[in-house]
Amino acid sequence: MNWLMFSGMSGVLGLIFVGFATVYVLRQSTGNARMVEISQAIHDGAMAYLSRQYKVLTLFIIVVGIILGLFISSYSSLAFLVGAILSLLSGFIGMKIGVSANARTAEAVSNNLNHGLRVAFFSGSVMGVTVVSLGVIGVTGIYFILTSKLDMFTAIQIIPAFSFGASSVALFARVGGGIFTKSADVGADLVGKVEAGIPEDDPRNPAVIADNVGDNVGDIAGMGADLYESYVGSIIAPITIGFAAFYMSSAESVKALGLNSMILPLVIAGIGILCSVFGTFFVRVSSDKAEQGVLLMALRRGVWIAAIGTALISLIAIKYIMGDWEIPWVSYILKEQGYVGIFYATLAGLIAGIIIGVATEYYTSQEYQPTRDIADASQTGAATTIIRGMAVGMQSTGIPIITVAIALLAAYYLARGNTGDARIDFLIGIYGISLAGIGMLSTLGITLATDAYGPVADNAGGIATQAQLPPEVRERTDALDSLGNTTAATGKGFAIGSAALTALGLTIAFIQAADFARAKAGLPPVETSLTLTNPLVLAGLFIGGMLPFLFCSFTLQAVGRAAYSMVNEVRRQWREIPGLMEGKTKPDYARCVDIATIGAQKEMIIPAMMAVIAPLLIGFLLGDAALVGLLTGAIVTGFLVAVMMANAGGAWDNAKKYIEGGAYGGKGSEAHKAGVVGDTVGDPFKDTSGPSLNILIKLMSIVALVFAALIVQNMLIH
């Protein structure tokens, strides 16, 4: 119980830090009246969007809550609701601080770069640390309540409902936010930059506020909910697998570690929070030169300190929690004490996360060849820009997927038991895989901060332009923003990598849950049917593999349609509002925000339903083996397509920026026009469709896990 206290207290300490950071941000000056006005418009737009989204969400949550209550148990409903509400809350807090920090960042950066960096970064930290703190507090709380009210077996079956709640909110936030932000962005660019030839963030563009709002609802609230879900899922997966591997083990020495194995994930998460908070204090620059390298180093310093701290302290914690295990298992290769294997498994995830981040940076930063190649291809027009970008996106799947494959194998073989009983050893190995997931996400508090700060800087730039601040202010915000693009790409690689590991962990947890339900029903374990020669598994793999493609198709079309309405609205305003293009009158910004909001709400229904219904449908019709096939297929292609789309999008964006920096004729050249086409195609790739896949694969696995017993009892084929 002491260890549970520790993780809960880490969460509380995290929230205290959030309080201080919030006060720090809010005490900054908001700048002149014009800046306040713009910031207020963005704030109002964001809140208008949220309130409408929350209405849809509330309905959805109530319906699902009732279904859970009827078919599973009222505790399931409760866990689901708490998960959903905490996820909503972390999105809300993050966005609230984000929209409060934009004008303040613009003002701070006019003093000096370090000041701007700190304001933007601390507002990002509010988001990052809120997510992890509420995550750990929530899971710890639910674990505590359920295990004290119910028997352990029932409690463990119900905990995933918490993750289901978080996933549902994440789905709406990510998909809806993604559609909003890109319909506004693409729409604004298409008529603004391409047709009318006015610069980005020009106040004459009626869609400009909607675009700024989009940064907040998509990149902050959406990303936050996405990672909240990953984080929670990555803690819950090892808890349920620890239950199956240790708590229910037939070997006494293994069983003795049952409770510890379930608490360990919470403890590692708690350590991660403390180290992340510690790391934030090291993010500062002394020079006032807006150099990419200096800024990047500042952020990296914080992340590295957090990562190394987490690794070291986790080693000690693991030794205390899992170390009194006397059987001479693992580490298999290194012949060290057992707990070392568990530690290495966690470390494998942490390292894999870093490698994926570096690879993403390589493929999307204008410092390296791939992005420059796209810029080079822009010279022969838009078509070659697109072809080249697709090629880069596809190629960029290589390193992340090989890294995840190796991490998976390493975690399994390093953690795998050596009791002599193949089944027990296997399950401990699987537990290792699930710990790799939490290893990757342990420092999420600070990595998410480096990510969420980007949109704040982006917004600050928008405000600087619209409020006509001196050009050096925009230069500095651009430097912050450009760095934000890199950290955003890194963050996305990280989000999808962790989503794959988490979804995999949840799928394995589903298999264990299905096996418990099968044992009750007198059926043989599903595990024996999960071979690749089983036609049901193959059919599941095929259909599951297809779902991310279908899902992306829906979200891409959604952005297309919503952007199309936006284009028409902007054209209408320019046509009908006199004096707009001359800057004499103000456009109707709110109407554009409205259009994006309505578009996002309408368009997210089908993909959202798909994610919930597909696993249930296949589970009931073709059975649990086909369902595992479905989940695995979706994880594999979801990972691949997400990485491809995110990196292609990031690379197109930066290739355009590279040209704007003066290459191949610079702004206004033919190459630049082609670059803009690439960037526009990349927008929904990297900010709507790609990242939404994270949620798809996690949500489908969590739906399977929550409904595992019901599926096994009612499936047509087994």
Place this chain on the structure above:
Amino acid sequence: MNWLMFSGMSGVLGLIFVGFATVYVLRQSTGNARMVEISQAIHDGAMAYLSRQYKVLTLFIIVVGIILGLFISSYSSLAFLVGAILSLLSGFIGMKIGVSANARTAEAVSNNLNHGLRVAFFSGSVMGVTVVSLGVIGVTGIYFILTSKLDMFTAIQIIPAFSFGASSVALFARVGGGIFTKSADVGADLVGKVEAGIPEDDPRNPAVIADNVGDNVGDIAGMGADLYESYVGSIIAPITIGFAAFYMSSAESVKALGLNSMILPLVIAGIGILCSVFGTFFVRVSSDKAEQGVLLMALRRGVWIAAIGTALISLIAIKYIMGDWEIPWVSYILKEQGYVGIFYATLAGLIAGIIIGVATEYYTSQEYQPTRDIADASQTGAATTIIRGMAVGMQSTGIPIITVAIALLAAYYLARGNTGDARIDFLIGIYGISLAGIGMLSTLGITLATDAYGPVADNAGGIATQAQLPPEVRERTDALDSLGNTTAATGKGFAIGSAALTALGLTIAFIQAADFARAKAGLPPVETSLTLTNPLVLAGLFIGGMLPFLFCSFTLQAVGRAAYSMVNEVRRQWREIPGLMEGKTKPDYARCVDIATIGAQKEMIIPAMMAVIAPLLIGFLLGDAALVGLLTGAIVTGFLVAVMMANAGGAWDNAKKYIEGGAYGGKGSEAHKAGVVGDTVGDPFKDTSGPSLNILIKLMSIVALVFAALIVQNMLIH
């Protein structure tokens, strides 16, 4: 032995038909001197390409032949060489007739449409029937030789080497041809249509002959080799699975059908040849109006007659060959006699092929909504055209993949044995899946004819324009060509669907082969390790799933680079050759052909090596279970990405044609410019990267199968 005679004779009869069809085509008039000259230039270009490609190929074949001889057996070398040579031969014959028929089609079409259709279609038939005849003769011959020289077990292990030979040639032909054709096409379009604003096939464009050559080397020779490989693979997979399921069965009544089960695939293929030839005689139109509907109906009539004939005769043959089986197995649901289940499994494949064809048509024809939506999106520029096209491509994966999944399940459950021994029943079900593959390809003779006729018509149009024939000739060739686009898209859907089933069959054959090798080595069967919870399988799935992305990245970049050289060469010629743009002097066509040839040769090496090395590397390093994971992952994503790219490309192409037909401002409008960008992006999608994936997945499975024993004996992990 009678049945073997039958299949061999069907092949010979097919070749006799090919002889007559060739004579028919060659007896047509070649038109005026200018037409002969152009046709000759295309012919020379194609031969120059082939001779260079064959040099690379010969080297590759000799090296692999020696490796096979050293590590497996000299019979393996032999089978490999025969497979490779027959594949080369069918590509060569198809292309030779293709380049001979183009001017003749142009001339015939100036008489009347029916005449043109018949010349183009009969030249396509030469290709189609040659492929199937040489396929059946080759496999029958190798089967006969090996089974009479060696014991059955050894013979069956060696037969796949024939397929390996065919695959190797197919890889070079498809990838090399795809790179050639699209670098020429994209290059010609980028400088011609987009930059200089001259029409397609304008003789002032130095890349025009290279473009015409490309139609032949990519769409005829490449497609032919691709389908030769699928066809051969789809026959060999059920032979090897029949061996494991029946010949090696422990149940006497099942074992008694051993030889029959292995001969059945050859017999079905033979029936398909005869029916295909029969069907070709029904392809004719009476009216002279170039209506799409009438032409399409003419082609469909032939295909349908062949399909129905094949189905009916196969039912009779299956009753004779598999019918004297007295145990009351299958058809499981229908409670009919055993052979009916086998028949239904075959039929499932045939029907699945038709459904995939229809779905492909829906997504790529300008008659339907998806393509029109892309045209609609062109109004807001190139970016929305691309986004919409990607969405259509992704969405179009739905029906084909669900169809394949259902066909897979249907074939398995309908064919599955009912002996009471789960293992025997399972293997018979798997045999059913492999028969679905051959069912889909049984009428390849005529479906490939409808496909290969397209490039001939396309070339005829090119010649008509370059030789300045009257406009109604070009109109008629355009009608033939436009139909060709639809049949080409259908053919591609068909090619990838059959590739997926074939590769799946070969993968299952690999599992059986690995199990035989494991039994010899005293290891437990690999099948028990193939569960989705095995980290090795998961790692294999991830890496395998990634390979198609990496492969596409290479081929896309290859086209980009080669097209780039082409653009520069065309610009150089326009700059340096005086009087070219005024039409006073002739460009240096041969130099452009050369550039495309060199580009294709250079660029195909890495992807080709990847396909051969990846399965061996994973097999030796991570073992056969990981290798099965790799193959399965590659099949799933390969199928998905191939369908997505082929259909997106087809839809972009036809969306552009739809605009050119007058929609949204027609030719020269902004929408048209955007449409051209979409079409250009789609070119390598649909003609290089997408179709090459067929080969990738088949070749990897066949490599695994050929080296199965070697891998099992030498793998590091098991």
